[in-house]
Amino acid sequence: MAVPLNSPMPPAALEADPLANLRDIHLPASIDAWPPAFGWWLLGAMTIIAAGLLIYSAWRYWHSRRYRREAMLALRALYSRYQREQDPQDYLRAYMELLKRVALTHYPRDQVAALTGEAWVNFLDSTARSHEFSLGAGQVLIQGQYQNQTEVDVEALQRLGSHWIKRHRALPAGVTP
Numbered sequence: 661m662a663v664p665l666n667s668p669m670p671p672a673a674l675e676a677d678p679l680a681n682l683r684d685i686h687l688p689a690s691i692d693a694w695p696p697a698f699g700w701w702l703l704g705a706m707t708i709i710a711a712g713l714l715i716y717s718a719w720r721y722w723h724s725r726r727y728r729r730e731a732m733l734a735l736r737a738l739y740s741r742y743q744r745e746q747d748p749q750d751y752l753r754a755y756m757e758l759l760k761r762v763a764l765t766h767y768p769r770d771q772v773a774a775l776t777g778e779a780w781v782n783f784l785d786s787t788a789r790s791h792e793f794s795l796g797a798g799q800v801l802i803q804g805q806y807q808n809q810t811e812v813d814v815e816a817l818q819r820l821g822s823h824w825i826k827r828h829r830a831l832p833a834g835v836t837p
Contacts, residue, residue: 727765731825734758739818748812755817756801759784762825777802787828792820 735758742751763772763783775783781793781801792798797816 727762728825731758731762732822735818735821735825739814742814748814751814752800752812752817755821759821759824762828763787766828784824784828787830788824789827789829790823792823796820 735755738751738754738758741754742748760772763775767787772783778794781798784793784798784801785791793801797813798820800812800817
């Protein structure tokens with residue numbers, strides 16, 4: 661075995677250790693971060709699409725509930741007007757009108773427009789999944805607007821209307837107004 665002339669080790673030590681003749685390890689060049697692999701491009705595109713769909717669905721949800729927000733503002737304004745004027749008959753008339761407008765916004769006109777009296781409060785109960793309109797404070801909606809002097813619990817109606825505006829849902833299966 662030939663011993664290199666410029667070797668720092670004596671020739672006898674080189675023969676005893678055959679690995680000493682090997683050159684040092686050369687590391688490969690580092691991998692560049694740009695351009696990323698196809699999988700990263702795909703993951704980025706899927707993330708952008710998912711974020712776009714999430715934003716779009718949130719916008720649609722917010723926009724679909726706009727009528728509820730406007731109805732809640734109108735209900736608060738109605739209550740403020742009642743507190744100033746103390747006219748329960750005017751409050752009751754405007755309250756009925758507001759609930760009817762909200763119902764016409766969300767439900768088909770042919771199901772809601774002609775409802776009055778007991779059918780109307782039953783509709784409100786079935787869409788709110790409660791019995792407060794037909795058995796509670798909402799009973800005044802059956803005949804109250806046609807009478808001159810009616811005992812109206814405005815605070816209870818306000819809470820009931822707020823609950824219905826926020827939580828009304830589609831009619832349960834098999835229920836027709």
